[in-house]
Amino acid sequence: MNERNILRHELIGLKIKIKYSSNKYLIGLLGKIIYETYNLIYIKNGNKIRKIPKKSCIFIFFLPDDKEVVVDGKLLVGRPEDRLKKRLKYW
Template sequence: MKITPENLKKHELIGLKATVKNSPNPYQEGVEGHVLNETRKTLNISGKIIPKKGCSFIFNLPEGIKVKVNGNKIYGSPENRIKN
């Protein structure tokens, strides 16, 4: 299935380039890189563990489209999010 802005929240995030747009922790804002791993509560972006809850992210899709996603919308186990 091709990644689109509409189905991004239900898609695999590992491997996508991401930037932390907003975070309660000002030191995390602007962190960018590839998503190396994902857990229920966090994204590992180039070795930095960023909580999903309370943050917003910009994901770069393979076609070059940038999509802003509220971290609360992707909170939860990746396998459960993909199934829903």
């Protein structure tokens, strides 16, 4: 997994931080992805589980090789299994 193909991989288990959100209380939230649906990412932060909308956020993913990748949540909207089939433009 690297910064160019992160959208085609499983996100569950990755550390994540919210860089920007339309909800100011979510900005800076740090946690681990435990579940993913069409529109939401479930993040475990301490003992709490937070539901985060994909569409209104910009995320920082921390990859296992200590790299950080910034991803617009609009690119993540959709079922995880369908996102693998989607044709994506690389930036």
